[in-house]
Amino acid sequence: MAARRDPEHTADLLWRRQRPGSRGPRGSLTVDQIVDTAVELADAEGMAGVTMGKVAKRLGVTTMSLYRYIPGKDDLVDLMFEQATGRPETTDWPTEWRARVRAFSHAQYQVLMARPWLLDVPIGTPPMGPNNVAWMEAGLSAMEPTPLTPEDRMGVLSVISGYALTEARQAEVVRRAAPSTGLTYTEWGAAYHQVLARVVEEGRYPALSAIVEAGVFADDRTTPEEEFFYGLDFILDGVEALMEKRRAAQGSAP
Structure with missing residues (x-):
């Protein structure tokens, strides 16, 4: 049975509040050096290529020495995800709420598409580190001028973030399958149309x-980004409808 992980311990590690442990000889490594090296490995080889042993070898230390800084592989993966997502660059985002939330979700999608190995990271905890908390702040602040309740804003953030993850994962699945299927993302629509046309013949x-x-399904000109924005606008239309409901409720309140 795997050891239970303490959320407070994970948060302390992500915010660098943990002091190095006592296991192994004292060295000159830092948590950031270890995480940066692991991210470099993932960029080159994917998550499958990241092991504590490989990270240690690149740093020129023993594997056991890493455990003074990072308790285990799961903790390293959390730190890698936090570092690799970075912080949102909001300077050029529009100010109007819908356009800003749209920019927020697209920025999340772009981060995931730029580093596909992030899609292989199991999400075991809610956002806890400084970078991911900054992403939460960026999304929530975009909805502050709206009539949405705090619960609404958190719900929309969760749906929007989950949507970006799902769409990026779907695009990446098709990309990885291309060598065996011979089909690109834009070619899959026409192929799927032909398959379904035979399936539904019997009525x-x-x-x-x-x-x-x-x-x-027959249009093979749709790109992953076009699909992304098409679905995102569906979601945002629903958010606008919820806003109208909230405005009506506020207007009828005594």
Whole structure:
């Protein structure tokens, strides 16, 4: 059975409040050096290429010496995710709430697409580190001028962030499959259309058949980013509808 992880301990590590442990000889390493090296490995080889042993070898130390600074591989992965996501650059984001939330979600998507190994990191805790808390702040502050309640704003943030993760993961799955399928992301639509057209021929799936006949999947010009924005606007339309509901409730309040 894996050892239970303490959220406060994880937060202390992410915020660099942990002092080096006593295991192994005292050295000149820092947590940042170890994490930077692990991120370099992941950029080059993906998450599968990151082991404590490989990180130690690159740093010219023994594997055991790393445990003075980072308790284990799970903690290292948390630190890698935190470092690799960086902080949002909001300077050029629009000021209007919808455009700003749109920019926020797209920025998250771009970070994930730039470092696909981030999609292989299991998300075991809510955002705790300084970089990821900064992302939360950027998303929440974009909705501050709206009639959304604090609970609404947190809910929208969760949905928007989850959407960016899902879309990036879908695009990456298709990219990784390309060598075996011979199809790019933009070619999959037409191929899928042909498969479904045969499946629905017997008339057992009338609702799906209507979609296929309309040629929804046949357009092979859609890029991952176009798909991303199409779905994101669906979500934001729903957020606008919720805002209208909140405004109506505030207007009818005694």
